[in-house]
Amino acid sequence: MSKDEIQNWMLLAFVIALFFSFYKVYIMFNKPGTGLDTAVQKDELVDIVADALRCVDAQEYDACIVYEQIISEEFDWERYKNFNLNRFNQTVNTLYVIHEVETIEQLLLSLQEP
Numbered sequence: 001m002s003k004d005e006i007q008n009w010m011l012l013a014f015v016i017a018l019f020f021s022f023y024k025v026y027i028m029f030n031k032p033g034t035g036l037d038t039a040v041q042k043d044e045l046v047d048i049v050a051d052a053l054r055c056v057d058a059q060e061y062d063a064c065i066v067y068e069q070i071i072s073e074e075f076d077w078e079r080y081k082n083f084n085l086n087r088f089n090q091t092v093n094t095l096y097v098i099h100e101v102e103t104i105e106q107l108l109l110s111l112q113e114p
Contacts, residue, residue, distance in 0.1 A: 042091075045080060046098070049091045050111055058105040063089060 052070050067088045075083075096102070099110040 041080065042094075045083065045087070045091050046094055049088060050095060053092075053095070053108060054111050056108060058108045061104050061108065063092070 048070060049066075052066055056066055064085065067085050070088070071083075077083075092104075092107075095107055095111075099107055101107045101110055
């Protein structure tokens with residue numbers, strides 16, 4: 001084999017390897033991951049927190065007490081492993097944005113409206 005033939009075979013092998021590596025990266029990033037869908041889990045937590053806040057008066061609101069009420073009920077710890085007080089506060093802030101309010105009193109009033 002001459003030098004040119006070796007270079008052509010090496011170039012062909014490189015192009016084939018490059019094609020397979022791009023294909024593997026494409027498949028890896030376009031395949032959905034295994035496990036829970038975090039968007040669905042977030043929506044479910046928003047609903048759980050909103051339901052808990054519907055039962056609270058504005059004068060009696062305390063984040064720790066509402067959080068304790070949520071976890072003292074039949075709470076699915078297997079499904080919501082990362083739910084803690086910080087996640088509760090983030091969910092309340094999400095409710096602020098959803099209902100376009102700025103204070104907890106306004107949020108509680110908007111949650112109690114039909």
